Amino acid sequence: MASSDKSCLYFIKTNLLVILTLIGVIIGFAIGISVRELHPSTDALMWIGILGELYLNVIKMMIVPLVASSIISGTASLDPRFNGKISLVGISFILITNFFGTILGTVLCVVINPGGRSSQLGTVSAAKTNIQTQDVFADLLRNILPENLVAATFRVTMTKYEIGDRIVNTTTNGTHSQDVINFIKSKKLGTSNSVNMLGILVISSFFGMATAATGKIGRPFYKFFYAATEIVLVILEKILWLTPIGVASLIMREVAGADDLQGNFMRLGIFIGTFMLGQIIALFIVLPIIYVVIVRRNPLKFFASLAEPMLIVLATTLTSIAMPESLRKLEGPYNKIDKRVTRFIVPLNAAIGRTGSCIFLSASCVFISQLENQDQNAGSIVLIVLLVTLMSFAVPSIPSGSLVTIIILLSAIGIPPEAASLLFAFDWFSDRMRSVTNIYFQCLTSAVTHKVCKSSLRSIYDNGKADMHGDIEGETIIPMVDENEKEQIETRAEFISV
Structure with a gap:
């Protein structure tokens, strides 16, 4: 009896935030539906959602420091001299799978269209703004390499148009009619008050790669941003305890002010189905195919061997x-993957391997833009794909970390983050589903890397050019962070996550 009580208390302790968030969701829907019957004014809706607005503001405040510090420290730690071929194969496969997840989520959401946008809405929006695809791509390139690093933290470059009206008289079968056609009188390069996330990602990557190239000289710079990343994650860890209050407030406002509540629930249900379809395709179709083609082993046994890590992630x-x-499990009797591969690839994957999260992030961005009736042309879709792929390397390794990233992405593409409040309602479910996909693809990366590098590993071992600790041709690679410092940081990180 005592053991069952301890198990129950442990479950509540480890899942307290999820439980409180679910309570917040229920309270938000209950109060929102009740208040909706009273037809609240705009001012009343503002005060109902003020706590949620403040919650989002606190998270948005941490966007730039989180992205910059995590990208710089992440890229700086990837020394190409260390396990050269293993690094190349592993990082390339992670990038490919993250990109695949982004494409899959985007395509499914565009095809299924869970946001329920009609072609008429898209036509009206396009006619109203007359956005040219070439200008969208030009703005994309300009924002990749901004001229001012400081300005990139609060300003994004975009082409602005001056629209004119032209009356066209037409005669059809003796019937005269007048049509008003919009046309671009002039266009000029302007700015918009938003974080240039693409520019920050690219610039931070440059700084990180340069830091890695300088070796010992760059260690103080790396340590600063490594510490900054840890500090920001601690702050976010504390902020996320405000999630139940913020979610309840945001859902109350959205439900109380919704014109078509039933339609919104239906669209959310279709989106959940779209998201789950993406996870199923990735996990049960794409992963087995890759495993069979490259590793040439039974994928069912691979799934079964990783049941325990999957259950841990699910919890x-x-x-x-x-x-x-x-x-x-990867080094165990079935998989038998070399420790030199697993000890490098598994931690790296835990930091940046985000196939399941990429499916969710890209689908969420497209879904929210559909709900907001934003025009979806080739340029906007390419922007979402690029941003999600790059941002996948900066998703915080904390529960519901993807929700923080969604707020960043929506701000970057010009959509109010408040529009994502409906996604909070089922994050307890989606977080677990995308985490399961993440863990299986992370383990797949180790299996693929081991298979591709197997001959090289055997050759290196036989020739004595490297030992199990990473010495290469007599030269020991000095890590950016000392081992005792790393152990302290990892111990504290485990304490925070629990």
Whole structure:
């Protein structure tokens, strides 16, 4: 009896934030539906959602420091001299799978159209703004390399148009009619008050790669941003405890002010189905095909061998917590993956491997833009794909970390983050589903890397050019962070996550 009580208390302790968030969702829907019957004014809706607005503001405040510090420290730690071929194969496969997840989520959401936008709405929007695809791509390139690093934190470059009206008289079968056609009188390069996330990502990557290239000289710079990343994550960890209050406030406002509540619920249900379809395709179709083609082994046994790490992730939503069990299973009797591969690839994957999250992020951005009746042309879709792929390397390794990233992405593409409040309602479910996909693709990366690098690993071992600790041709690669410092940071990170 005592053991069952302890298990129950442990479950409540480890899932307290999820439980409180679910309570917040229920309260938000209940009060929102009740208030909706009173037809609240705009001012009343503002005060109902003020706590949620403040919650989002606090998260948005951490956007630039989180992205810049995590990208710089992440890219700086990837020394191409260390396990050269393993690094190249592993990082390339992670990038490919993240990009695949982004494409899959985007395509499914565009094709299924869960936001319920009609072709008429898209036509009206396009006619109203007359946005030219070439200008969207030109703005994209300008924002990739901004001229001012400081301005990129609060300003994005965009082409602005001066629209004119032209009356056209037409005669059809003796019937005269007048049509008003919009045309671009002039266009000029302007700016908009928004974070240039693409520019910050690229610039931060440059700084990180340059830091790695300088070796010992760049260690103080790396340590600063490594510490900054840890500090920001601690702040976000504390902020996320405000999620139940913020979610309740946002849902109350959205439900109380919704014109078509039933339609919104229906669209959300279709989106959940779209998201789950993407996870199923990735996990049960694409992953087995890759495993059979490259590794040439039974994927069912691969799935079964990783049941324990999967259950840990399902309970905690953190792939980093399942890392010890993942290492044990990958190096175990069935998978038999070389430790030199797993000890490098598994931690790297836990930091940046986000296939399931990319499906969710890209689908969410397209879904919210559909709900907001934003025009979806080739340029906007390419922008979403690029941003999600790059931002996948900066998703915080904390529960519901993708929701923080969604707020960043929506701000970057000019959509109010408040529009994502409906996604908070089922994050307890989606977080677990995308985390399961993440852990399986992370383990797949180790299997693929081991298979591709197997001959090289055997050659290196036989020739004595490298030992199990990463010495290459007599030269020991000095890590950017000392081992005792790294152990302290990892211990504290585990304490925070629990």
